[in-house]
Ligand SMILES: [Zn+2]
């Protein structure tokens with residue numbers, strides 16, 4: 136896969152300051168990968184060999200089907216089906232059984248996405264450690280979702296020098312912890328709407344989307 140495809144300028148990703156920046160980054164990367172495999176990659180035989188062999192998970196198949204590039208999707212699926220027919224239904228039954236498991240558990244896009252995210256994480260930590268401006272941009276984010284909070288907390292030690300780690304964990308806790316406490320309040324106000332005596336309280340109205348926001352925090356926004 137071409138490196139520049141996964142080169143997303145992180146300061147641009149951090150600029151909007153709405154939602155979790157890492158969810159934004161993953162959505163952007165996924166969009167680029169989808170555009171790539173249904174566009175320029177059609178003409179690259181080595182990529183086609185890999186998409187034929189690895190195939191796509193149900194979530195990515197759905198994303199491909201939802202796009203306008205129907206011909207490109209059809210061409211990709213045609214050669215993938217031919218590959219499956221050759222691997223699963225031509226050899227002996229025993230061999231086919233083993234090949235079946237392997238052929239159906241992989242996804243070209245999931246793997247590329249995971250590799251791209253790993254590279255972007257390394258870049259993120261490098262910039263966080265090197266630039267005060269970038270650090271301020273990170274601290275100014277609206278929040279971090281729980282899955283990305285956990286991932287960053289887990290990987291910080293691998294990418295950051297020891298002296299920078301304490302400050303980074305404080306930043307992480309501020310971004311995710313503040314959100315969590317806000318959600319506790321809003322979800323409580325949401326449940327109050329079902330209480331007859333509190334229903335007339337006008338202050339409750341901005342807790343309307345509390346469940347959706349709690350969901351985005353708990354599950355991340357890049358999974359849909
Ligand atoms: Zn996230």
Ligand SMILES: [Zn+2]
Pocket residue numbers: 191192193194195242243244245246
């Ligand atoms: Zn996938």
